[in-house]
Amino acid sequence: MRISDFSKKKERLLKIKKEDLIDLPYPYNRRDLEPDIQGLTEDQLKTFDSSLDGISALGIRMPKDRKEEEEIVRKFINGLQKLLTPENNWTFLMPLYHSLEYCVRCQLCNDHCPVYIASGKKEIYRPTLRGEILRRLVERYVKKRSSVVLKLSGCDLELNWQTIARLGELAYRCTLCRRCAMACPLGVDNGLISREIRKLLSQELGLAPKELHELGTVQQLKVGSSTGITPKALKNIIEFIESDIEEKLGKKIKIPVDKEGAEVLLIHNAGEYLSWPENVEAFAIIFDLANIDWTLSSDLMGYDAVNYGLWYDDIQFARIAIRHIEVAKKLKVKKINVGECGHAHKALVVVADRVLTGDMNIPRESALPLLRDLIVKGKLKVDPKKNNFPVTLHDPCNVVRLMGIVEPQREILRRICPDFREMEPHGIHNYCCGGGSGFAIIQSMNFPSWRSSVSGRMKLKQILEVFQDVISPDVKKYVCAPCSNCKGQLRDLFNSFKTNELCGIFYGGIAELIVNALEDLKKPFIEWEWH
Amino acid sequence: METFLALFTYFAHLFLIHVYIVRLAKYLKMPVHLRWELYPVIHEEKYPSASSYLEEKDWWLKKRKKKYLRGFFFLLKDYFILSDYAKGKFLYWLGLYPWHMGFILTMFFEFLCFISGLYIIRGGQVSDSSPSIVGTFLYHMTLIIGVLSFLTGMVGSVLIFLNRVFDKSLREYAVLLHYITYGVTFLLFFTGFYSWFFTDPKLEEYRLFWAGLLSFDFSRVGLWTAIHIMVYDLFLLYLPYTRWLHYITRFFAFFFIRWDDEPNIPGSSLERKVARLLEKKVTWSAPHIDKGKSWVDLARV
Numbered sequence: 087m088r089i090s091d092f093s094k095k096k097e098r099l100l101k102i103k104k105e106d107l108i109d110l111p112y113p114y115n116r117r118d119l120e121p122d123i124q125g126l127t128e129d130q131l132k133t134f135d136s137s138l139d140g141i142s143a144l145g146i147r148m149p150k151d152r153k154e155e156e157e158i159v160r161k162f163i164n165g166l167q168k169l170l171t172p173e174n175n176w177t178f179l180m181p182l183y184h185s186l187e188y189c190v191r192c193q194l195c196n197d198h199c200p201v202y203i204a205s206g207k208k209e210i211y212r213p214t215l216r217g218e219i220l221r222r223l224v225e226r227y228v229k230k231r232s233s234v235v236l237k238l239s240g241c242d243l244e245l246n247w248q249t250i251a252r253l254g255e256l257a258y259r260c261t262l263c264r265r266c267a268m269a270c271p272l273g274v275d276n277g278l279i280s281r282e283i284r285k286l287l288s289q290e291l292g293l294a295p296k297e298l299h300e301l302g303t304v305q306q307l308k309v310g311s312s313t314g315i316t317p318k319a320l321k322n323i324i325e326f327i328e329s330d331i332e333e334k335l336g337k338k339i340k341i342p343v344d345k346e347g348a349e350v351l352l353i354h355n356a357g358e359y360l361s362w363p364e365n366v367e368a369f370a371i372i373f374d375l376a377n378i379d380w381t382l383s384s385d386l387m388g389y390d391a392v393n394y395g396l397w398y399d400d401i402q403f404a405r406i407a408i409r410h411i412e413v414a415k416k417l418k419v420k421k422i423n424v425g426e427c428g429h430a431h432k433a434l435v436v437v438a439d440r441v442l443t444g445d446m447n448i449p450r451e452s453a454l455p456l457l458r459d460l461i462v463k464g465k466l467k468v469d470p471k472k473n474n475f476p477v478t479l480h481d482p483c484n485v486v487r488l489m490g491i492v493e494p495q496r497e498i499l500r501r502i503c504p505d506f507r508e509m510e511p512h513g514i515h516n517y518c519c520g521g522g523s524g525f526a527i528i529q530s531m532n533f534p535s536w537r538s539s540v541s542g543r544m545k546l547k548q549i550l551e552v553f554q555d556v557i558s559p560d561v562k563k564y565v566c567a568p569c570s571n572c573k574g575q576l577r578d579l580f581n582s583f584k585t586n587e588l589c590g591i592f593y594g595g596i597a598e599l600i601v602n603a604l605e606d607l608k609k610p611f612i613e614w615e616w617h
Numbered sequence: 618m619e620t621f622l623a624l625f626t627y628f629a630h631l632f633l634i635h636v637y638i639v640r641l642a643k644y645l646k647m648p649v650h651l652r653w654e655l656y657p658v659i660h661e662e663k664y665p666s667a668s669s670y671l672e673e674k675d676w677w678l679k680k681r682k683k684k685y686l687r688g689f690f691f692l693l694k695d696y697f698i699l700s701d702y703a704k705g706k707f708l709y710w711l712g713l714y715p716w717h718m719g720f721i722l723t724m725f726f727e728f729l730c731f732i733s734g735l736y737i738i739r740g741g742q743v744s745d746s747s748p749s750i751v752g753t754f755l756y757h758m759t760l761i762i763g764v765l766s767f768l769t770g771m772v773g774s775v776l777i778f779l780n781r782v783f784d785k786s787l788r789e790y791a792v793l794l795h796y797i798t799y800g801v802t803f804l805l806f807f808t809g810f811y812s813w814f815f816t817d818p819k820l821e822e823y824r825l826f827w828a829g830l831l832s833f834d835f836s837r838v839g840l841w842t843a844i845h846i847m848v849y850d851l852f853l854l855y856l857p858y859t860r861w862l863h864y865i866t867r868f869f870a871f872f873f874i875r876w877d878d879e880p881n882i883p884g885s886s887l888e889r890k891v892a893r894l895l896e897k898k899v900t901w902s903a904p905h906i907d908k909g910k911s912w913v914d915l916a917r918v
Contacts, residue, residue, distance in 0.1 A: 089789065168900060168901060172894075173898060176649075176897060177651045178653070179648060180647040180650045181650055181874045183647065184866060184869070187866075188863045188867075188870070191790040191795075192709065192787070193706070193787060193790065194701060194702060194705050194706050194709075196786065197705065212786070237793065238792065239792050239793070239794050240793065240794075267875075268655055269705065271695065271701040272870065273870025275653075289901040290902060290903055291903065292903040292905070400651075401899070402905070404912065404915070407916075437651050437653070439652055439880055439881045440649065440651050440881050440887075441651070441895070441916070443881070443883075443895070444888075444892075447883050447888075455671075456674050486667075487655060488654070490657070490658060490668050490669025491671055491672050492656075492667050492672070493672055514657060
């Protein structure tokens, strides 16, 4: 594929096949054990654009007529202009400007992109492609350079509806893991460029995957959680969790909800309540044992730490961040502690930092240092032998590379898991789980199939490699993923490759491992039940 | 002729300085942005493990120690190694390294000519038989640095051109300006080399030319030296239209973006800046945004 093909009316720029993807270790060295990459249905093909690679994350509808096409192009150019003004984009103007102006096209970053590598180095997944196209469009349609300059600088790419649809989809083939940015000696950030393209589409054209926008941020602002859990439903779930704890522990724990003046407001990703309640239980047990003055909130937004705005829309991002703070203010807590959710860490602790002023700037921190301190300072009595199974750690990009929280989770695992083993590479050099930047929750059309086969491939490869000496399904193995979205991705990834059945690989959070190692616990907390 | 060459040289230098100042001012005047740091952040205390202050419980109650000079020297050192390229793209580095060294050395060569010029107009003698050690030192340094810059620059221009042509990924992203740039730089270093090798083996003419520039008493130079100076001046005029400002903006990108982990402390000047930015009116026009409202008003909807 040539860059100029991007604006040409072709049926599809790439047809991705599983044979083209990089090889996986045993037992997936047999390609027949691998799932196929699904195509779109006939109806979907007629309705939605799939001219990039036959996959659809955004669900962009084909325009009805030429007039509609022109309107989309006009809006896109408006959005492009707005991206480069301080009024509309003070939030990311400097990083964007730098990345557009100072890339020298050395291509050093390419081999750091898990999607590009996993795909068998398919040209359209090259991390520099989005930036190059955006740069060329800016030169031609915003800076309006003369035709000679455009020719000399190669910026004569035509902007049409097809270009926009492809560029939009392409922005959703990058997990925003920013591994490429880390590799750039000049500070260029192609991950940010993907995000800015998503933002342009959302904030100007109203285009975003429905799981991120309608069912995501819009629903969260309306009913309190992107999962759809209402405050009333939450109370029922907490009652269930309390009775489950009683059954497992043999003693009752009252989970504090809406306790005014508590020291810590703990906010989980609401996905935990629905899919992994054992994580919520584990936190409750740990905090109770450690005598922490804490509370959950049942207020709208107070029980769901997610902020999908981080991935596609600054306005939605700010709205949710402010609601989180308002909940904390109302409860008069001293600080907010974010549970095991990577993007919520980055959103609330770091990125929201420059949205919150005055009394809105309530201290916020990750739960990991607190958990580490409890273990290291001996406030929780643990017996590592109880975790006598192979454990590896998946590093959520948002927690390590984007926040510098690298050691606390390792200090915990080294103390409670005698067979803790590191994947390679790990820490800030980790590979994304493949579900980053909203991918894990995008379930529509054929995107989940691409996500498992392509964007999650490097992670699966790493996990298989680290457990290769104990790969038999008879040996139970645990991938510790202290992040809800990563867990969601691992669940889907392992399901589609039948990894639990074929290799005995299970996944879960870090709090569950801590509770499983507690000295006084009569029976194991981790039940190895696949869900 | 010598007057034209001198005036053109003044102009080229002033033009470059002017454009650079304008560009850098534009960069520095940009508003503060949301935090988007990437670890390792070099001034962090726990930099070796790529950790941040966020690894501490109640981090806001603790003192943060920053080692800014470490970042400065890290970036400075890498200009002379280009280590990421050496590790990640060795063949490319083989061209890039001498090419960059050519520039660095040519700037140093010009600086030495400038110093030599100053020394000469103050009555000093720059030659291998100078009675002063300063004169001898300047002579030898100018000669070594100048010749090295011509040689490395020429080799680098050729190798980097070949890299662009034969490496598929580089070729696809190359534009005409890339090749023009390689041509211009080859010409720059080649003319320098030619004038040294065939007409001015002691590089005497450059020193005298600079002495003339500094004393406004312009001296005559040979044809090939004049051509080289002319190409050098054209190169300076061309520079702003390339991405070579990354020599400086790289510092900005690292200090102001990648390593910018400064928390928004209540009552700080950062907080005041953010508060002002939140008052800006937004014109985004998607259905979920009320066009014309400020960021604050939109966020509180």
